[in-house]
Amino acid sequence: MECQICFEAMGDHVYSLPCGHCYCGPCTYRLPTRGPGRSWSVTCPSCRDVTPWGIGRGQIRRIFLNQTTPTPDVQSLQDQLAARESEVESLRAQLAEARVTINVTLPAKEALIRSQEREIREAQQDFSDLALEYHQEVADHRRARARIDELQEHQIVAQPVSLEHPTERATRRGDDIRCIGRRRPQETAVPECTASDGYHEFSGAGSNKCAAKYRCKICNFSCSEPKPH
Numbered sequence: 001m002e003c004q005i006c007f008e009a010m011g012d013h014v015y016s017l018p019c020g021h022c023y024c025g026p027c028t029y030r031l032p033t034r035g036p037g038r039s040w041s042v043t044c045p046s047c048r049d050v051t052p053w054g055i056g057r058g059q060i061r062r063i064f065l066n067q068t069t070p071t072p073d074v075q076s077l078q079d080q081l082a083a084r085e086s087e088v089e090s091l092r093a094q095l096a097e098a099r100v101t102i103n104v105t106l107p108a109k110e111a112l113i114r115s116q117e118r119e120i121r122e123a124q125q126d127f128s129d130l131a132l133e134y135h136q137e138v139a140d141h142r143r144a145r146a147r148i149d150e151l152q153e154h155q156i157v158a159q160p161v162s163l164e165h166p167t168e169r170a171t172r173r174g175d176d177i178r179c180i181g182r183r184r185p186q187e188t189a190v191p192e193c194t195a196s197d198g199y200h201e202f203s204g205a206g207s208n209k210c211a212a213k214y215r216c217k218i219c220n221f222s223c224s225e226p227k228p229h
Contacts, residue, residue, distance in 0.1 A: 003027055005045060014063040017042065019049040022063060154181050154201065169194075185214050187225055194219040 013025035206213035
């Protein structure tokens with residue numbers, strides 16, 4: 001755009017008069033003339049319109065024009081700005097896609113985690129129940145084993161008890177006494193047991209370091225003998 005006074009390119013220093021005509025900065029500053037009362041005014045060279053001198057609203061205004069061909073530095077900055085804007089748009093698109101993915105997958109992941117935690121709790125409870133059953137079975141087995149050992153030690157055989165009590169029963173001493181196991185009195189005369197087979201089953205309950213106690217579990221015969229020193 002050329003100035004109508006000097007016919008040179010105005011660049012970005014353009015001033016517009018209230019009448020609408022535009023001139024470059026140097027030519028505009030050469031237009032003011034002194035009028036009466038020591039005031040300054042500007043006469044438009046194109047339309048001869050007179051305007052009070054001053055820069056502002058209703059007076060002379062500066063106009064900023066965009067250059068049609070930017071300088072290399074400006075072009076480089078514009079290219080960099082365009083590249084940055086393209087990167088920002090790409091990042092915004094990626095962010096929006098990530099948000100959509102999170103909104104879709106996060107609830108499913110949370111539901112899966114809750115389901116796995118519930119399965120783990122159920123498995124732990126099942127394991128606890130199995131462990132309790134196992135310990136209970138082990139305890140029952142140990143009690144049964146102890147009972148079997150006790151029965152084998154005493155060779156307990158169920159003997160029917162005779163309801164008929166003879167008035168006289170033969171007595172025996174020492175190894176002649178018929179009993180289950182090896183525990184038997186040695187000096188005391190022991191009558192036959194009331195069991196059908198006549199075998200005693202002696203218990204040593206009540207024995208101490210001075211005397212041995214013998215008591216039949218079937219006929220309730222009891223005696224004690226001093227232990228040898």
